[in-house]
Amino acid sequence: xxxxxxxxxxxxxxxxxxxxxxxxxxxxxxxxxxxxxxxxxxxxxxxxxxxxxxxxxxxxxxxxxxxxxxxxxxxxxxxxxxxxxxxxxxxxxxxxxxxxxxxxxxxxxxxxxxxxxxxxxxxxxxxxxxxxxxxxxxxxxxxxxxxxxxxxxxxxxxxxxxxxxxxxxxxxxxxxxxxxxxxxxxxxxxxxxxxxxxxxxxxxxxxxxxxxxxxxxxxxxxxxxxxxxxxxxxxxxxxxxxxxxxxxxxxxxxxxxxxxxxxxxxxxxxxxxxxxxxxxxxxxxxxxxxxxxxxxxxxxxxxxxxxxxxxxxxxxxxxxxxxxxxxxxxxxxxxxxxxxxxxxxxxxxxxxxxxxxxxxxxxxxxxxxxxxxxxxxxxxxxxxxxxxxxxxxxxxxxxxxxxxxxxxxxxxxxxxxxxxxxxxxxxxxxxxxxxxxxxxxxxxxxxxxxxxxxxxxxxxxxxxxxxxxxxxxxxxxxxxxxxxxxxxxxxxxxxxxxxxxxxxxxxxxxxxxxxxxxxxxxxxxxxxxxxxxxxxxxxxxxxxxxxxxxxxxxxxxxxxxxxxxxxxxxxxxxxxxxxxxxxxxxxxxxxxxxxxx
RNA sequence: GAUCUCGUAGCUCAGUUGGAUAGAGCAUCUGCCUUCUAAGCAGACGGUCAGGGGUUCGAAUCCCUUCGGGAUCACCA
Numbered sequence: 285x286x287x288x289x290x291x292x293x294x295x296x297x298x299x300x301x302x303x304x305x306x307x308x309x310x311x312x313x314x315x316x317x318x319x320x321x322x323x324x325x326x327x328x329x330x331x332x333x334x335x336x337x338x339x340x341x342x343x344x345x346x347x348x349x350x351x352x353x354x355x356x357x358x359x360x361x362x363x364x365x366x367x368x369x370x371x372x373x374x375x376x377x378x379x380x381x382x383x384x385x386x387x388x389x390x391x392x393x394x395x396x397x398x399x400x401x402x403x404x405x406x407x408x409x410x411x412x413x414x415x416x417x418x419x420x421x422x423x424x425x426x427x428x429x430x431x432x433x434x435x436x437x438x439x440x441x442x443x444x445x446x447x448x449x450x451x452x453x454x455x456x457x458x459x460x461x462x463x464x465x466x467x468x469x470x471x472x473x474x475x476x477x478x479x480x481x482x483x484x485x486x487x488x489x490x491x492x493x494x495x496x497x498x499x500x501x502x503x504x505x506x507x508x509x510x511x512x513x514x515x516x517x518x519x520x521x522x523x524x525x526x527x528x529x530x531x532x533x534x535x536x537x538x539x540x541x542x543x544x545x546x547x548x549x550x551x552x553x554x555x556x557x558x559x560x561x562x563x564x565x566x567x568x569x570x571x572x573x574x575x576x577x578x579x580x581x582x583x584x585x586x587x588x589x590x591x592x593x594x595x596x597x598x599x600x601x602x603x604x605x606x607x608x609x610x611x612x613x614x615x616x617x618x619x620x621x622x623x624x625x626x627x628x629x630x631x632x633x634x635x636x637x638x639x640x641x642x643x644x645x646x647x648x649x650x651x652x653x654x655x656x657x658x659x660x661x662x663x664x665x666x667x668x669x670x671x672x673x674x675x676x677x678x679x680x681x682x683x684x685x686x687x688x689x690x691x692x693x694x695x696x697x698x699x700x701x702x703x704x705x706x707x708x709x710x711x712x713x714x715x716x717x718x719x720x721x722x723x724x725x726x727x728x729x730x731x732x733x734x735x736x737x738x739x740x741x742x743x744x745x746x747x748x749x750x751x752x753x754x755x756x757x758x759x760x761x762x763x764x765x766x767x768x769x770x771x772x773x774x775x776x777x778x779x780x781x782x783x784x785x786x787x788x789x790x791x792x793x794x795x796x797x798x799x800x801x802x803x804x805x806x807x808x809x810x811x812x813x814x815x816x817x818x819x820x821x822x823x824x825x826x827x828x829x830x831x832x833x834x835x836x837x838x839x840x841x842x843x844x845x846x847x848x849x850x851x852x853x854x855x856x857x858x859x860x861x862x863x864x865x866x867x868x869x870x871x872x873x874x875x876x877x878x879x880x881x
Numbered sequence: 882g883a884u885c886u887c888g889u890a891g892c893u894c895a896g897u898u899g900g901a902u903a904g905a906g907c908a909u910c911u912g913c914c915u916u917c918u919a920a921g922c923a924g925a926c927g928g929u930c931a932g933g934g935g936u937u938c939g940a941a942u943c944c945c946u947u948c949g950g951g952a953u954c955a956c957c958a
Contacts, residue, residue: 310898318901328900330938340938366938367901409958449958590956599884600954607956614958644885645953671887672951679951710918726920738894742887743951750892755920756906757894764920772917813897825895828905839913839922859917881920 287376287805288314288325290357295327298350303336311335316802322362323369324802330366340366374791377801382787384804385857390865391808393436399633402625403429406443406550406557407639410542411451411483413476414549414690416673416746417640417680420735424670425638426555426874427736427820434872435815440558440629444621447539448564453520455479456534457513458486468541474548474691475541489513525611552694554728554874559628561621567612570620573657574605582656595652603649618650619657626661634664636818641669641741668818671743673735688748697727697752704754711880722878726760729875733759736873737824757828759875762866765831765838767881769863772843776856779844789854796837800858803830807865811872820873827869834862 292312299307313328329344336343341363348361348368360371384390405425408414414422426441433439459466459482468475490513497507508514523531550556577583578591583605585591591606605616625635637647647667654662672679680687702723705711711719734752738744754760776783793801806826814822843859846852867877 313898313900315897315900321901326901330900333938365901446958451958586956588956592956604956609956611956613956640952641886642952643958646958669886674951704920708918708920710920742894745893747893750907753893753907758906758920760920761906764918768918768921775917809897821895822897825905828895832905835921836923838917842917844917881918 287357287372287380290355291325291327291351291370294351294355294358295332295347297354298347299332299335302346302350305335307332307335317369321364321367321369322371323360324372324798325370327368327370328366329363329368333366344368374793374798377793377798377805378787378789378791380805381801381857381861384861385785385787390804390861391811391868392434395433395436396438398436398438400438400440400629400631401429401432401634401636402440402442402629402632403432403636403638404442404444405429405638406555407445408443408546409446409451410476410539411455411479413474413480414546415680416688416690416693419553419690419693419731420670420673420744421638421640422550422553422555423732423735423874424740424820425636425668426553427823427872428636428638428668428818430872430874431811431815431818431820431823434811434868440632441556442559442561442625443557444561444563444566445543446563448524448535448562448567450517450521451483452479452535452539453517453524454486454490455483456531456538457517457520458482458489459538460534461489468544474545475543476545476549477691478545479538479542486513486517549691549694552691552724552728554876561624563617563621566620566624567617568620569623570616570618571606571610571612573619573623574616577605577657593649593653593656595649598652600645600649600652603653605653615646615650615653618646619653622650622654622659622661622665626659632661632664634666635661636666636668638668638670641671643667644669666818668740670740673744673746676745676747676749688746694727694731697731698723699727700751700754701726701730701760704760705881708881714880722881725876725878726754726763726881729759729763729870730754731759732873732875733762733824736820737828739821740819760881762827762831762870763878764881765835766863766866766870766877767879768838769834769859769866770879772856772859773863775844780853783856783860784853787854787857789850794841796833796840797855797858799833800830800837800862803833804861804865807869814872823869823872827866827873830862830869831866834859 291314295312296307299305311331313331315326315328317323317326327347329340329347332347333340333343336346344363344366348363348370351358351370352361357373357376358370359373362369403425406418406422408418429439429441462485463482466478468478471478473481490511493511493513494504494507497511498504502510520531524535574583574591578585583591583593588608590604590608592602592604594602596602603615604613607613625632639647644667651662651665654665675686677686705723705726711722714722730752737757773783810822810826814820841855843855844852846855870877
């Protein structure tokens with residue numbers, strides 16, 4: 285049984301036996317003892333003093349004595365201003381550590397004991413390359429998926445690619461007009477970059493034409509509607525929907541370039557998907573379902589033929605689902621996608637959509653619609669919303685060229701990492717290839733940790749000029765500590781053979797060792813909490829605290845140089861376990877560890 | 882205008898269901914490498930937890946209100 289429940293039960297018994305009242309569980313408040321006081325866990329006495337009708341300090345003393353007498357895990361206590369601080373016996377910590385040492389998957393639930401969860405993330409449009417905002421999305425979604433898995437769920441990672449619509453037609457049109465048959469091979473450009481380039485070209489041309497129209501006396505609204513290129517793009521979309529062979533094959537060709545580019549980026553990011561959905565496969569299904577819903581009377585038709593849903597009873601608005609010309613909208617395809625997923629994975633318990641917080645309203649509406657259509661799964665759809673990544677000058681805007689390109693940033697991180705590593709010069713003996721691998725991993729650790737350590741719901745700031753730190757509360761700092769643990773273990777094994785998984789040490793334990801054990805003790809709780817709240821930042825911050833504690837230990841006490849054999853082994857075991865928990869935590873964040881740096 | 886969300890040190894962020902004297906990193910300053918990797922450790926400096934009111938034995942945390950930033954409220958995606 286967990287020590288916290290042991291203590292809670294003990295306090296309950298104490299109150300009942302001392303004061304004859306069974307206390308409500310909410311009155312038993314246990315927390316970790318603050319550093320400046322002696323003890324490991326603290327009982328907040330104030331609520332219990334109401335039952336005892338004695339002063340908090342008297343009550344604390346009485347409960348403390350009771351626990352000392354009845355629980356062998358408690359070896360001492362003190363009462364300070366209404367707080368009962370309990371000291372836990374070393375035998376409890378050592379026993380815990382012995383169990384943890386034997387549990388390779390310490391803190392992890394057995395995979396698959398909980399129901400299947402679908403996690404959607406990434407979900408790019410095919411007309412633009414990936415940028416920093418996507419990185420936050422992708423790292424967040426991937427990490428949440430890993431965390432849920434560690435909490436015992438089966439998980440499928442999916443993404444929906446918005447591969448159809450006016451946006452890709454714009455790129456296609458510009459390529460037809462100005463591309464001269466350019467391909468990724470002929471230009472040396474990554475496929476997504478090439479297609480993105482023509483999207484920008486389109487926009488330039490479009491703006492020029494609008495300006496001419498405005499100069500000729502049109503309003504800006506009129507100009508936006510009548511510029512020749514936009515009309516051409518719309519025509520292209522209609523041809524596409526009619527599956528015009530020429531248009532369709534161009535669309536297929538350009539999208540395939542984009543996917544090749546995306547896949548190269550995903551590989552660098554070290555993420556993967558179990559299934560990819562395409563809007564072009566789901567929008568017709570969505571249309572059908574909307575029409576079906578209108579026929580059933582779940583939705584209603586306006587005079588012009590457009591189809592709407594009325595959500596005013598749910599506190600929302602009316603929302604269009606199908607245009608008067610019968611074409612699909614953004615939400616139409618989302619309905620279709622959800623449907624397809626329910627069919628593909630009927631055993632799914634939760635569906636998690638990792639999408640930015642600007643779409644909160646959209647998902648509220650979507651889930652209500654699915655519910656109205658009679659899908660019970662709608663109750664188990666969850667919008668994992670996250671804040672924007674802002675630049676010092678505000679939001680990233682592609683039109684103003686202030687987007688931070690994902691590939692560029694990843695490359696930049698690797699470069700910085702190389703520079704720092706060269707200065708340190710600790711990688712002698714590795715081949716150039718191995719070194720580049722290390723630089724890459726360190727760079728990705730810096731980037732991923734930077735984006736994941738912040739609470740997802742908050743907007744966060746990225747300052748390109750300052751680049752991402754490698755010291756302090758950062759990925760590389762944590763990696764560095766991991767590498768230290770690895771070096772110690774290597775040397776220990778060279779000299780003394782394999783490390784035992786049984787903890788035979790009987791104490792004493794010094795304060796820093798105890799802090800480390802207590803931190804390790806927290807790991808399963810943190811993992812559970814981060815799973816319940818879909819929040820990787822809890823893992824990130826936990827890992828940082830663990831590593832801080834270890835560095836302090838490493839600095840103050842000899843490990844390999846410890847002469848007492850039993851103590852040396854204990855400290856090496858502690859080192860090993862810290863290293864493993866760091867590595868596993870980083871896995872949950874989607875970060876790979878390195879052996880040297 | 883309505884709804885949602887955020888506001889904690891110069892900057893970037895932590896702060897578990899309300900608990901003790903609000904914590905880290907960066908930046909600035911000071912020590913510590915012939916001993917397990919100094920991308921480290923230890924210390925100093927730095928706060929009206931946006932302002933005001935309320936609930937409570939106790940509030941950064943809950944409620945009300947004002948101010949400030951962001952987002953959303955399309956037959957755009």
